[in-house]
Amino acid sequence: MIALLCACAAEPPATKDLTTTVDSAGVRITTIAMAPGDVPRWTVDSVPALTLESPDSTGFVYISAARWLGDGRLLVADARQLGIYIYDASGNHQRTLGRKGEGPGEFRNIMTVSVVHDTIGVWDLGERRFSVFTADSGFLRLLPTPTASSAYHVAREVWLVRGDHALTYWLRAPLLDPIPQGVRIRRWQHDADLMLSDGNGAVTGQSPTFKGIYSGQGQRGDARQAFSNAPFVAAAAGRIAYGSGETFEAHLTNGSLVPERAVRWPMANEPLTEAEVTRTREALRLSMPPGAPPTRMEEALSTIVAPELLPKVRPPVSRAVFGDAGELWLGRFEPPVRGLAESYDWVVLDALGTPRGRVVLPEGTRLEAVRGNELLVSVRDSLDVQRVEVRKFVRR
Structure with a gap:
């Protein structure tokens, strides 16, 4: 393979x-x-093998991205709450990166989130700027x-x-x-x-x-x-x-x-x-x-x-x-x-x-990332509340 x-x-x-x-x-x-x-x-x-809830347990509002970090931790970006949430591999919330604002490390709009090992890139379409973070140190620089x-x-x-x-x-x-x-x-x-x-x-x-x-x-x-x-x-x-x-x-x-x-x-x-x-x-x-x-x-x-x-x-x-x-x-x-x-x-x-x-997901389930035989998906329920799940799949 x-x-x-x-x-x-x-x-x-x-x-x-x-x-x-x-x-x-x-x-x-x-x-x-x-x-x-x-x-x-x-x-x-x-x-699901794992479910991630928002830190305040009210549910994510508008998930724009979910990703695995290089060490197995996970992140979830909520474009409405303007935060990047970091979780350990067991699904426990560790810290939040960024907040609403126009200063360094702050967001007006989270459009795209990308990960290289433990380095995180966030494109803020509202501010037209690209911020770089690490999961442990937080904001690093504007690229x-x-x-x-x-x-x-x-x-x-x-x-x-x-x-x-x-x-x-x-x-x-x-x-x-x-x-x-x-x-x-x-x-x-x-x-x-x-x-x-x-x-x-x-x-x-x-x-x-x-x-x-x-x-x-x-x-x-x-x-x-x-x-x-x-x-x-x-x-x-x-x-x-x-x-x-x-x-x-x-x-x-x-x-x-x-x-x-x-x-x-x-x-x-x-x-x-x-x-x-x-x-x-x-x-x-x-x-x-x-x-x-x-x-x-x-x-x-x-x-x-x-x-x-x-x-x-x-x-x-x-x-x-x-x-x-x-x-x-x-x-x-x-x-x-x-x-x-x-x-x-x-x-x-x-x-x-x-x-x-070929993989068919239920309606309302958005594929975010793939690792081995695991899918990272965001799910929207009938009440418009969102969560993130890890689902295992079997290759034929």
């Missing part, structure tokens, strides 16, 4: 389920021919990141990838001419790219531009689209994976953002059905404030789920996570209703791009 997951493993011969070619730049192009339904199903224990080229070039997420190097996910919104009279809504396609930077914020690597999200632009502004593609990024020691989420295609690079492989799975691209669109409209309707005027509600729904902008193929992927052994977990797209991208149906690819297993 270790040999299969090694990034430098030799290429296997072509099979009926997997073929690999090499393009002119030396990048391996792997195409999966296996039907998604043929991927072995891995089972997840129904009873410079590349500056935006314009007001329409936004650093959405930042990850600590090694030492003092950071990976930034940029979204760029092109300027458009005024929307023509008589046009209700039009597609506003954003561009995306990744930048790797050193401890001084100098760019040391950059990905090609790929498609970011798209929104719907109308006469009164723009609105998110429930079925927009959802770009995904995963970063681990020496490996980075990303994609537009428009089709099932993942680009894998080394730790310096040098391309190594692209994995494509044409059979995982599914048509968008009218039934799924209807279900999503109803889920969005239920999430809206009670008592909203029906006409306003319908106007909002027809904007967020704009018929003119629906894709023919549903976005296949919306999230990506690297397991600690190097395997890439890709989560099937679910239309976002509560804000965060959700995925409950996951496929696991080894370093060669071969699908090794």
Whole structure:
């Protein structure tokens, strides 16, 4: 198994389920021919091995991340309470990092949390700054990141990838001419790219531009689209994976953002059905404030789920996570209703791009991290209270 997951493993011969070619730049192009339904199903224990509650036992409000530290401890980031909570391996709360504020080690918004051994990187989207902590010493420093080229070039997420190097996910919104009279809504396609930077914020690597999200632009502004593609990024020691989420295609690079492989799975691209669109409209309707005027509600729904902008193929992927052994977990797209991208149906690819297993989680369960045969998940109950669990799973 270790040999299969090694990034430098030799290429296997072509099979009926997997073929690999090499393009002119030396990048391996792997195409999966296996039907998604043929991927072995891995089972997840129904009873958690460990449960983490908020320190005051009232429940987490809005979990933005949960991670294992290098020594087996765990952290939970609550974006609403603006704290990073550290727990020992038995689930006992040890300390809290950060608090609400604008000073060093304080947050206005916790967008992205990353961990390298016991060093923690936190991207504060509200303050546009990247703070570095350790679990034991607390706040260390602010790490410079590349500056935006314009007001329409936004650093959405930042990850600590090694030492003092950071990976930034940029979204760029092109300027458009005024929307023509008589046009209700039009597609506003954003561009995306990744930048790797050193401890001084100098760019040391950059990905090609790929498609970011798209929104719907109308006469009164723009609105998110429930079925927009959802770009995904995963970063681990020496490996980075990303994609537009428009089709099932993942680009894998080394730790310096040098391309190594692209994995494509044409059979995982599914048509968008009218039934799924209807279900999503109803889920969005239920999430809206009670008592909203029906006409306003319908106007909002027809904007967020704009018929003119629906894709023919549903976005296949919306999230990506690297397991600690190097395997890439890709989560099937679910239309976002509560804000965060959700995925409950996951496929696991080894370093060669071969699908090794499939894991299906209950609705309301968000995969946060993978370690060995354990999943770290955040769970939202029917009362909107959140907790973090460790669940064991069995590979087939």
